Structures are given as structure tokens and as C-alpha cells.
Amino acid sequence: MRFFLNLKVGLKLALSALLTFILLAVLVVRTNSSLTDVLAQDQVLRQAAEANSALSDAETEGVRAALYNSMAEGAQTLEAVEAAQQGVQQRLARLRERIQSGAEQAQPAERERALALLPEIDTYAAALNEVTQQRIALLNRRDRVLFPAMNEYDQRFEAVAASMEFELTEPGRVDEMRQRLMAYHGAVNDLRAAVQRFIGTEDQEQARRLRRAVAQQRVHFRGVSSGPLSPSLRTEVERMGTASATIATASEEMVTGMAAIAELRQGRADPARARLEEGLSAVSQAMEADANERHRAVEAALSQVKQDTLIAGGAIALVLILAGFATSGAISAPLRRLSTVLSRIAEGNAAVTVPDRNRRDEIGAIAGAVEALRATVGEAFAQRQMLEQMPAGVMMSDPAKDFRITYLNARMREILSDHVADALPCAPEEVPNRNLDIFHADPAAQRALLSDAANLPHRERMKMGSEVIDLSVSAIRDSQGGYVGPMLVWTLVTEQARLADTFEGQVSGTVEHVVAQAQEMREAARRLTASAKQSGQEAGMVAEAAGRANADVQAVAAAAEEMAASIVEITRRVSEAAQVTDRAVQEARSTDATMRSLAESATRIGDVVRLIGDIAGQTNLLALNATIEAARAGEAGKGFAVVASEVKNLAGQTARATEEISTQIAEMQSVTGRAVEAIRGIGSTVERTNEISTAIAAAVEQQGAATQEIARSASQVAEATGTVTQRIARVREAAVNDAEAAGGMLEATEGLAGQANELRGRASEFLVAIRA
Secondary structure (H helix, E strand, O other): OHHHHHOOHHHHHHHHHHHHHHHHHHHHHHHHHHHHHHHHHHHHHHHHHHHHHHHHHHHHHHHHHHHHHHHHHHOOOHHHHHHHHHHHHHHHHHHHHHHHHHHHHOOHHHHHHHHOOHHHHHHHHHHHHHHHHHHHHHHHHHHHHHHHHHHHHHHHHHHHHHHHHHHEOOHHHHHHHHHHHHHHHHHHHHHHHHHHHHHHHOOHHHHHHHHHHHHHHHHHHHHHHOOOEOHHHHHHHHHHHHHHHHHHHHHHHHHHHHHHHHHHHHHHHHHHHHHHHHHHHHHHHHHHHHHHHHHHHHHHHHHHHHHHHHHHHHHHHHHHHHHHHHHHHHHHHHHHHHHHHHHHHHOOOOOOOOOOOOOOOHHHHHHHHHHHHHHHHHHHHHHHHHHHHOOOEEEEEEHHHOOEEEEEOHHHHHHHHHOOHHHOOOOHHHOOOOEHHHHOOOHHHHHHHHHOHHHOOEEEEEEEOOEEEEEEEEEEEOOOOOEEEEEEEEEEOHHHHHHHHHHHHHHHHHHHHHHHHHHHHHHHHHHHHHHHHHHHHHHHHHHHHHHHHHHHHHHHHHHHHHHHHHHHHHHHHHHHHHHHHHHHHHHHHHHHHHHHHHHHHHHHHHHHHHHHHHHHHHHHHHHHHHHHHHHHHHHHHHHHHHHHHHHHHHHHHHHHHHHHHHHHHHHHHHHHHHHHHHHHHHHHHHHHHHHHHHHHHHHHHHHHHHHHHHHHHHHHHHHHHHHHHHHHHHHHHHHHHHHHHHHHHHHHHHHHHHHHHHHHHHHHHHHHHHHO
């Protein structure tokens, strides 16, 4: 037993499988002998089934061929008949093919009986083809003779009906002749309906109705043709009678053709089809009987195989049960013990003892691995305790699970619940199993950073709610160096950040103010120095220019007086132009109003013309109604018909004249509209010209006043120029003194600016150090 326990699990299972294989080999040899006969019988059965299926398909194809033939007999167009005939030919070809296929798979006796049915297919096909050809001839007769005769009759009937009231030699018999004509027309229509229905349905009642209609048609035609007809009307009546006689003859030929088709179908096609169906049924029954006999033989052979299989299966089951008990004791029990130990290790108990470590099979190897796992779990438990007791918040997430948060230590849970709960999108206790996106405004950028271990470690400072947090992200790797996920460490630095902000607000502001003031003083000193130097130079240049300006001012004064005189004359001319332009504006406005009135008058005339056209149309309709009523009144209404005809002609002339007037008025309205737009444009241009002239007049008046003021001011400037020249010399002396003083102040401000910049640099270094 010890030897069996120390065998490898694979050898234990191999011994059990070998014994089972030996028993199965015996079963296979026994079963193979029986199945050889079964397979031979099964092959014959499959051939018989295929043959029977082919014959069933053949029966189906025969039914489909008959269906297509029925479609051909009931088709109302040549195209439909030809399509149905093609379907019949295809189905009969398929029928022949399936019978030949079934004969090839059948036994010799059934094969001969199946092949004997092929001549019957040819007989059936010939009968169906002849039926189709007669149907085509029937439809050709209908389309080429019957339908044209019907159309000819309709035209002749309309001509006779329209002429009867005016062409009778005895006007008092109009009603009588109209009744005869309508009775005749009803008989013809009854004939037309009967023949159409008989062609579509082969209803013998319709055939009898057709013959009655032919007889009635001939009787009523004699009544119509014997009336008091004028020569021209009699000619039309005879043509109508010829067309109706053609309809009658063609209809009777249709009945005869349909009877011939029915006789051919009943005498040849139906018997051939019946013989074919009976032959197929007989062959199918014979093949089915043979198949049933062979099927019973196969069932007997399979029953013997089943019995042998049950006996061998029982022996194999007994062997497997005994092998299972032995294997369970050698494998299952130790595995259950190791499973219990693994459950306790998973619960955190690393002090449990691992059994079966001294075995030399796979169980012993598993026990050794469980022992190593126990040691690793103990170490991991100690490390987890270290993480739980860290003063900083620690969080881990799994990139493979959409960055789900998998671990929070105690400090992290405290930070989430006591410090940043208001800034979270969910309750603090719901943070585990949520992803890291809840902490970031830009989740995509954060995922890109944490997805690649090459981006780590990473440090940054962030703010959540009122708390400032230092974030440190490190990459956690497995034993092979693979990236498992990021570890995020949070450290609260709110007080440190507040101290830096206070220093920056109180001290840095003062430093920046001092630096700014020093810069302003330095720039002011530079500007003062440059201004003093430039003032001295400009004072000298002004002194020289003042002398030249005195002479120029005198010349300007004389020229200004001459210019004032010219401007007075220009002002007078511009005023006259403004008056002329104003009169043109008034005349353009008057013309625009006149053209608008003309356009409105043309519109009203157009409305009146349309009204006249409507009245003419109504008059025309009334004249037409009067003509109809006069025709109904017969001889008594002939005078009224003449008057109505004249009224109709006058209404037509009025409508044509109205239409011509409407055309002329439309053209006049178009021309008037264009004239209104043109005059409106001219008025706008003239008004614009008036505005410009008025502006020019005002500007010239202002220029005259300004010129006079220039002449007066030029005299005063000439007097003041001498005084300016004297005072410029004193300004130049003062500018030299200011330049010397500004140079000294510039040196002092340069030193102050340097010290202020050094103070700002020291303050920035302090803030960076305290915020790091």
C-alpha cells in the first residue's frame, strides 16, 4: 500500500485507465462483429431512403407541373401562358431526373418498375404542351379579334348615340329609338362580360349567358336598324352592327376553343397524369415494404449490440468503482486536507501545520508549495499591518479592473471621512471598489499617467475641498517585475500650505511693492535726465525758430485777408446752387407721387378686366348649359339653341378681348413699375445732391469766419513772438541745472532697485522650500 501511495498520480491513473482499456477492447471486438452486419444493412437502407426520397420529389414535381398547367390554362396574357409553360417543362424535366435518380438507388425489381414510368412522362408532357398551345391560340384570338372589335364597337356606338337626336327622319321617335339602342347596347355589354368571365373561370353558366346575349343582340339590332334613320346614320348603325357581329362570332369561337381544351385535358392529360401517379405510388409502396423488412433486421442486430454493451459496461463500471475507491484514498483525502489548510491560510492563520510534506508524489510537491505559501502569507500579513499603521494615507488600485480601488489603510479612511468627505462625489464608505476617476477632474490624463509604470514614481500637490494634499504615486510590481498597479500615498500639508500662503500674502506683497517702487523711481529719474537734456536742446531750437516765425506770421496775416475776400464770393455761389437743387427735389417728389398713382390705377384696371373675364367664363358655361337643355327639348328648343350658340360666341370673343387687355395692362404695369423705381432713384440722387450743396455752403461760411479769425490772430502772434524769444533763453539755462540734479538721483535709484530684486529672490526661495 505504501508503494501505491508513493507512485505518481499519473501512474495511479494510468493503471486504472489500462484496466478499463482492456475491458473496452473486449467490448469493441465483440461489438465490431455485430456492427459490420448493421452497417451493411444500413447502407442498403440509406440507398432505399434516398430512392424513396427521389420518388417523393418526383411526385411533388408532378403536382407542381399540374399546378403550372392550371396556371397556363387560367392565364389571361400570352406572357403569363409562356411563363407557366416554361414552368411545366422545367417541372417535367425535374420529374424525369428524380425518377432516374431513384431508380439508380433502388433494388433491381423496383428499378425496372420505376424506369417503366418514363414513357408516361413523355405522353403527359405532349398532352400538356397541346393544351398550352390551344390556350395561346385562344388568347391570340381574343387579343387580335375580340378586343379590337370591342373597341371598334365602342367608337361606333358613341357616334350613333351622339348623332341620333339630329339624324332621325321622324323626330318624334327619338325616345323610342334611344330605348332600342340602349337595349341593344345592354345585350352587347352582357355578351362582353360573359365572354370575359368564361375565359377566366370556364363557368358553363357564363357560356349559356353568352349564347343568350348573342341572340338578344341580334334581335335588338334588327329593331335599331329598322327605325327612321338618315342615310349617314344608317351607315353608322351598320358599322356598329358589323363590330357587334364580330364580337359575337369571336365569343362563340372562344366557347368552342375552351370546350376543345377541356376535352383534351380530360381525354389525354388527366389520364396520363393518373397513370404516372399510380405507378409512382406502387413503386414507393414496394420500396417502403423492403425498407421495413431490412429495418427490422437492423433493429435485431442493434438489440444484440446493446445487450453486449450493457454487460461490458457493468464490468467496466465495477472496475472503475474499485479503482475510484483506491484513488480516493491515495489522492482525494490528502487534497481535502491541503484544501482545509489553504482555507485557514486564506483566513490569515499562518501558524497552521501543513500535512503530507514527506510524500514523494505530486501531493508531497503540493504540500511543499503550500508550506512556502504559508510563510509568504505570514510575511504579507506583517507588511499589511505596517501599511495599516502608517501615518500617511495609502491607497492601491488595479489597472486591469478599470483602476478600481482595492485597498485603503486606516489613515486613508480617516482622511476620506474626516477631512475631504464634502469634496467626494460619493460617501466615504463607498470609495472602495470605485475607480480613481472620482478624485480627478481629468480622468483621461490620470489614467494615461497611471497605466504605464515608466511614468512612476510621480509627485504632485493637489487640493480637495479645504485640504491641501501631497500625492506620491509609486509602481507596485510582482515577483517577475510585472506592473501590478499604482500605490498612492496622501499626506495632509494644509497647515504648511497655509503658512506659505500667509508669508506670501504678507511679506511677498511688500517686497513686490518695494521692487515696483524702485523700478518706477529709476524710470522716472531716467526720464527726468533725458527730459532735462532734451529741454535744453529744444529751447535753443525754439529760440531760432521764433525769429523765423515772426516774419512768417506777418506774411500769413496778409494772405489770410485775401483769402477771406475770396471765400465771401464762393459762399454766394454755393447758396444759389442749393436753392436750385431744392427746387429739383420738390419736382422729383411730385413726379414720383404721380407715377405711383398711375401704377395703382393700372392695378385697379387689371382687377376690372379679370372680373370681366370671370363674367365671360360664366356666360360661356351658361350658354353651354342652355345648348344642352335645348337639345333635350328637341324641336321646341332649336331657336333657343341658336340664341345660346350666339351667346357662347360672344362670351368667347369677350374672353379673348379680356385676355388681350390683361396682357396689355400687365405690360403697362411692368413699365410703370420700372418708371416708378427710376424716378425714385432720381429723387434720391437729387436729395443727396441737395444735402451735399447745403453742407458745402455751411462749410464755406465756417471757412470764411475761420479765415478772418486767422488774420486777426496772426497780428497778435507777431507781437508775442518777440517776447517768446527772450524767455526761451532763460528756459535753456534752467534745463542745464535740472539735468545735473537728475543724474545724481538716477545713481541712487539704481542701487535701491538692485537691493529690492535681491530681497524678492530670497523670498521666492523661502516659499519654494516651505512648499516642497
